[in-house]
Amino acid sequence: MLVNWPERVFCNSVARRFILKRQLGSLKAMSGLGPGARCLEIGCGNGNGALHALRAFEPAQYHAIDLDPDMLRLAAAKARNEQRLCLLRGDAQALPFRDASFDAVFNLGIIHHLEDWRRGLAEVSRVLVPGGLFLFEEIYPALYAAPILRDVLAHPRGDRFDGREFRRELALQALALQPGYRESRFTILGVARKAHSVS
Numbered sequence: 001m002l003v004n005w006p007e008r009v010f011c012n013s014v015a016r017r018f019i020l021k022r023q024l025g026s027l028k029a030m031s032g033l034g035p036g037a038r039c040l041e042i043g044c045g046n047g048n049g050a051l052h053a054l055r056a057f058e059p060a061q062y063h064a065i066d067l068d069p070d071m072l073r074l075a076a077a078k079a080r081n082e083q084r085l086c087l088l089r090g091d092a093q094a095l096p097f098r099d100a101s102f103d104a105v106f107n108l109g110i111i112h113h114l115e116d117w118r119r120g121l122a123e124v125s126r127v128l129v130p131g132g133l134f135l136f137e138e139i140y141p142a143l144y145a146a147p148i149l150r151d152v153l154a155h156p157r158g159d160r161f162d163g164r165e166f167r168r169e170l171a172l173q174a175l176a177l178q179p180g181y182r183e184s185r186f187t188i189l190g191v192a193r194k195a196h197s198v199s
């Protein structure tokens with residue numbers, strides 16, 4: 001589901017850019033992901049996360065997809081000189097990539113925007129190589145479905161998740177949590193590794 005205008009203001013704010021930089025620093029420490037990886041970011045928004053990730057992780061290539069053409073236009077304007085970044089329009093619930101295409105997938109606050117978040121996680125797992133890494137920052141309904149905020153922000157309402165459900169679904173998708181995983185009342189931050197062999 002696309003972000004509405006109040007959330008768009010937040011996503012495009014200096015505050016969000018600061019949070020992204022901090023979260024990506026933590027994800028780097030947790031993941032140990034080295035240079036030269038083939039990366040995908042789902043729901044890249046205005047590209048701030050992608051630009052930080054390009055500096056922090058030094059990937060060989062970084063694909064970034066989003067459903068919203070306006071967000072992609074902002075990202076394209078910022079990343080004009082960045083050859084490793086490939087922006088495209090697409091749905092995180094039906095990723096336009098072959099199985100096992102990426103060493104790492106980044107999710108910076110977008111899975112909770114999917115009507116079918118389980119499908120989104122299944123797609124992440126599908127496009128990761130065996131042993132590949134899923135780096136995620138997620139938000140719970142305790143925050144965006146709280147009184148007042150639920151009327152200000154626009155999010156899907158059916159079949160939502162908290163930390164326990166998110167962890168359960170990761171396990172079902174053969175994504176094993178790595179040390180350093182953090183869960184608070186409103187958010188989670190962590191890294192999961194795709195199993196080397198999936199039964």
Ligand SMILES: C[S@@+](CC[C@H](N)C(=O)[O-])C[C@H]1O[C@@H](n2cnc3c(N)ncnc32)[C@H](O)[C@@H]1O
Pocket residue numbers: 001002003007011016020042043044045046048049065066067068071090091092093108109110113114
């Ligand atoms: C809360 S914003 C986060 C943007 C960016 N990752 C950030 O951290 O600032 C969620 C983003 O997910 C995108 N989005 C929502 N549903 C999507 C879908 N089904 N497939 C791809 N992107 C989607 C929205 O357009 C929006 O840019």
